[in-house]
Amino acid sequence: MENLKKYLVEFIGTFFLVFTISATALWGGEGVIAPLAIGFALMIMVYAGGYVSGGHYNPAVSLAAAIRGALEWKQWIFYALFQILGGVVAALAATKLPAAAAVTSGGCFDIVNVIVAEFLFTFALCYVVLQTATSPKTEGNSYYGLAIGSTVMVGAFAVGGICLGAFNPAVALSAIVFGGACVKTVLITIGANLVGGALAALVYKFVND
Numbered sequence: 001m002e003n004l005k006k007y008l009v010e011f012i013g014t015f016f017l018v019f020t021i022s023a024t025a026l027w028g029g030e031g032v033i034a035p036l037a038i039g040f041a042l043m044i045m046v047y048a049g050g051y052v053s054g055g056h057y058n059p060a061v062s063l064a065a066a067i068r069g070a071l072e073w074k075q076w077i078f079y080a081l082f083q084i085l086g087g088v089v090a091a092l093a094a095t096k097l098p099a100a101a102a103v104t105s106g107g108c109f110d111i112v113n114v115i116v117a118e119f120l121f122t123f124a125l126c127y128v129v130l131q132t133a134t135s136p137k138t139e140g141n142s143y144y145g146l147a148i149g150s151t152v153m154v155g156a157f158a159v160g161g162i163c164l165g166a167f168n169p170a171v172a173l174s175a176i177v178f179g180g181a182c183v184k185t186v187l188i189t190i191g192a193n194l195v196g197g198a199l200a201a202l203v204y205k206f207v208n209d
Contacts, residue, residue, distance in 0.1 A: 003075065005207045006053035007082040012203070013045035013057040014086035016124055016154075022094030023158040037157035040150045044124075047147040048131035051138055052207055059083050093120075097162060108182040109163055115192045117163040121155030122196030125167050130204040137208070169193050 020041035024034035046055035054071070056062045059080035065071040071079065097113050128151045132144040156165045164181055166172040172189040175181040181189075 001209075003078065005209075006075075007078050008203070009049035009053040009207060010056060010079055011082040011086040012127065013049050013053075013055060014083040015090040016045055016120075017041050017057050018087040018090035019094050019120065020154055020158045022091050023097075026094060027161050033157050037154050041154045041158075044128050044147045044151045044154065047143055048128045051135075052131075053079075057083060057086075097159075108185045111188060113159075113162040114164070114185060114188050117155075117159035117165075118167065118189050118192035119196040121151070121159060121165075122167040122193040123200045124155065125151045126197040126200035127203060130200060131207075135204075135208055164189050167193060167196075 017038070020037050021034075024037050042057065045057060049055045054062075054065065056065065056079060059076075062071060062076050062079040062083070066073050066076040093116065097116055125148070128147050129144075132138050132141065132147045138144070152167060155167055159165060164172055164175055164185065166175065166189050169190040172181075172186045172193065175189075176183060176186050
């Protein structure tokens, strides 16, 4: 069971790293946005999962750890498999999300984009919060604020063009007040946020038992 927890953490970390790479490459804009988002995506996932699996998210890193003796060879095989699986699933997910702006004049986004993007990065945000700020194994660390804030930045860079980029029901509701989104988009966003947060809690409880 302990090994399965490590493999799950490696899958999640690699997924968000590759999803960020894919999303910023597809519609993340030019200049420094993509490199910043990708680097910070790796950082937050290392902060979140490092104490569980080592935070490799890269078969080459896991290979180096195995050669050094920090990872068993039989574990390296499964590390690599889960990392590759996470990357493939992430790339498929990103390519299925069209780079679409608002589809109506009322600030309503494509429903599928909103659900998937808001769910994924609310999950990531809550996962990072729970792993870095509430786990006894990371108690007293000095980086949780950086990790949490950076998660929001990565999400905004990666999917801000296809959803509200709220990752927070309170933020989503504020979009109605200042006219940034239609009611339908906001309600869908809130639902995706709550489901993402709930799933993150279940994953945290499984990983930390």
